[in-house]
Amino acid sequence: MTAIPALADLQARYAALQGRGLKLDMTRGKPSPEQLDLSEGLVTLPGNRDHRTETGEDARNYGGVQGLAEVRALFAAVLGAPPERIVVGNNSSLALMHDCIAYALLKGVPGSARPWSKEEEIRFLCPVPGYDRHFALCETYGIGMVPVPMTAEGPDMDVVEREARDPRVRGMWAVPQYSNPGGETYSDATVSRLARMETGAPDFRLFWDNAYAxxxxxxxxxxxxxxxxxxxEAGNPDRAIVFASTSKVTLAGAGLAMLASSEANVRWYLANAGKRSIGPDKLNQLRHIRFLRDQTGIDALMDGHRRLLAPKFRAVTETLARHLGGTGVARWSEPEGGYFVLLEVPEGCATRVVTLAAACGLALTPAGATHPYGRDPQDRLLRLAPSYPKLAEVEAAAEVVATCVLLAAEESREAGGSGRV
Ligand code: PMP
Incomplete structure (x- = not known):
C-alpha cells in the first residue's frame, strides 16, 4: 500500500491547484480542433461541378433515401452487412437511433403486434455504466430502464438472459466495442448469447451502437x-440494428451516420424515413467518398486520430497511477480504444470529486451520468473524456482529478466511511 498524504497536506495541495486559475473541460468526448483539422480537406469537396455519383445521379438533387451506393459499399466492412442492407443518413447516428425508437413507438417494428406505445409498459436493458444519451432517449419516451452490470466481456449475460424473458423488455442498448464509458469490447461468447437468447417480446430489438468501431x-x-x-444463424435475423457514424472519423457535426440490419428492418426503416424526408444530404456523402476514398484512406485517418489521442490517454492513466497507484482509493480503466477513461472512487465520493474539481476550474461529466436517470446509487463512477483539451491541459486536469479523489477519500474516511474502493 502506498501511503496517502495527511488531510492537511492534501488540503494545501488542493489550495495550490485552486490558485492556478485553471479552466479545463473533460466533460464530453469531443474531438479536439487538431483532430478536426485532419479532415479540413473535406470542407472544400466535392468541388466545383463534381456532383455526379457512381451511378450518375446528381447528388445536389432530392432523393436517394438509402444513401449513395458507394458510401454503403465503403462502410460495409465496418457495419458487417452488404451494401443493400445499409442505410446512410445525415450527420448523427444518435438521430437514427432516436428515429428507430420513435417509429417503433408510433408504428411498431416488423413482428410487432401493435405499436410499442400501445403496450402497457416497455423496458430496455441498459448495460451500466453506459452512455448517458441512450438513457436520456429512454427517459424522454417513458421507456423503463433495467440496469445490467458490465463485465470485462460485455454485459453480464446471466442477468441479460434472465431479464430478456420479461415480455415488457422490448430492447437493449449495446456499445459493443470500446464501450462508453468503460472501454470494454464484447467477447464472441457475449455476442453469440445476445444473438441466441430467448426474448419474452417477439419484436425485441438490440440497438448495437458501434460508435467506436x-x-x-x-x-x-x-x-x-x-x-x-x-x-x-440463431434464427433471429431481425433482432439487431447496427449503428455507426463518422462523427469521430471526419467531422463530429458534419459526418455521416449509418445503420445496417436485416432486409425486413431496412425496408421498415426506409418506409418510415421516406415519409420523414425526401432524402439525405448526398453532397456530404459524395464529399466523404472523395476524401476517404477507400479503407486505406479511413485507416490512415484513424492513425492520425490515434497519434493525437493516445498520448492524452497515456497522460491520464500515468498521472492517475503516479498519484493514486497503490493507495487503494481508486481504480481506473486503461482503454485500448474509444473516448473515455472510467474512474472508480470510494463509495459516496464521486459527486464530491466533481464539486472539488469544479472549484479548481475543471469541469467533469456529472457523477451519475453513467447510470439510468443520472443516478449512481453508490456515487462511485466518473467518466473522464481526455480528447478535447490540449495534452498539457490533460496532464493538469488529471492531476486535479487525482488530488480531488485523494481529498474526497480522506474526507470520507474522517467522516467514518471506508475511503477505499
Ligand atoms: N453512441 C455513442 C456510444 C457515443 O459515445 C456517441 C458520441 N458521444 C454517439 C453515439 C453519438 O454519435 P453521433 O455523433 O453519430 O450521433
Whole structure:
C-alpha cells in the first residue's frame, strides 16, 4: 500500500491547484480542433461541378433515401452487412437511433403486434455504466430502464438472459466495442448469447451502437463477432440494428451516420424515413467518398486520430497511477480504444470529486451520468473524456482529478466511511 498524504497536506495541495486559475473541460468526448483539422480537406469537396455519383445521379438533387451506393459499399466492412442492407443518413447516428425508437413507438417494428406505445409498459436493458444519451432517449419516451452490470466481456449475460424473458423488455442498448464509458469490447461468447437468447417480446430489438468501431488507441485491433450474422444463424435475423457514424472519423457535426440490419428492418426503416424526408444530404456523402476514398484512406485517418489521442490517454492513466497507484482509493480503466477513461472512487465520493474539481476550474461529466436517470446509487463512477483539451491541459486536469479523489477519500474516511474502493 502506498501511503496517502495527511488531510492537511492534501488540503494545501488542493489550495495550490485552486490558485492556478485553471479552466479545463473533460466533460464530453469531443474531438479536439487538431483532430478536426485532419479532415479540413473535406470542407472544400466535392468541388466545383463534381456532383455526379457512381451511378450518375446528381447528388445536389432530392432523393436517394438509402444513401449513395458507394458510401454503403465503403462502410460495409465496418457495419458487417452488404451494401443493400445499409442505410446512410445525415450527420448523427444518435438521430437514427432516436428515429428507430420513435417509429417503433408510433408504428411498431416488423413482428410487432401493435405499436410499442400501445403496450402497457416497455423496458430496455441498459448495460451500466453506459452512455448517458441512450438513457436520456429512454427517459424522454417513458421507456423503463433495467440496469445490467458490465463485465470485462460485455454485459453480464446471466442477468441479460434472465431479464430478456420479461415480455415488457422490448430492447437493449449495446456499445459493443470500446464501450462508453468503460472501454470494454464484447467477447464472441457475449455476442453469440445476445444473438441466441430467448426474448419474452417477439419484436425485441438490440440497438448495437458501434460508435467506436474504428477508434483504436493501440496497435491491437480486436475483431468483434458479427452480430447480424450471429442473429441470422440463431434464427433471429431481425433482432439487431447496427449503428455507426463518422462523427469521430471526419467531422463530429458534419459526418455521416449509418445503420445496417436485416432486409425486413431496412425496408421498415426506409418506409418510415421516406415519409420523414425526401432524402439525405448526398453532397456530404459524395464529399466523404472523395476524401476517404477507400479503407486505406479511413485507416490512415484513424492513425492520425490515434497519434493525437493516445498520448492524452497515456497522460491520464500515468498521472492517475503516479498519484493514486497503490493507495487503494481508486481504480481506473486503461482503454485500448474509444473516448473515455472510467474512474472508480470510494463509495459516496464521486459527486464530491466533481464539486472539488469544479472549484479548481475543471469541469467533469456529472457523477451519475453513467447510470439510468443520472443516478449512481453508490456515487462511485466518473467518466473522464481526455480528447478535447490540449495534452498539457490533460496532464493538469488529471492531476486535479487525482488530488480531488485523494481529498474526497480522506474526507470520507474522517467522516467514518471506508475511503477505499
Ligand atoms: N453512441 C455513442 C456510444 C457515443 O459515445 C456517441 C458520441 N458521444 C454517439 C453515439 C453519438 O454519435 P453521433 O455523433 O453519430 O450521433
Amino acid at each position: 474504428l477508434h483504436h488507441l493501440t496497435e491491437r485491433r480486436p475483431v468483434l463477432r458479427n452480430i447480424l450474422e450471429a442473429c441470422a
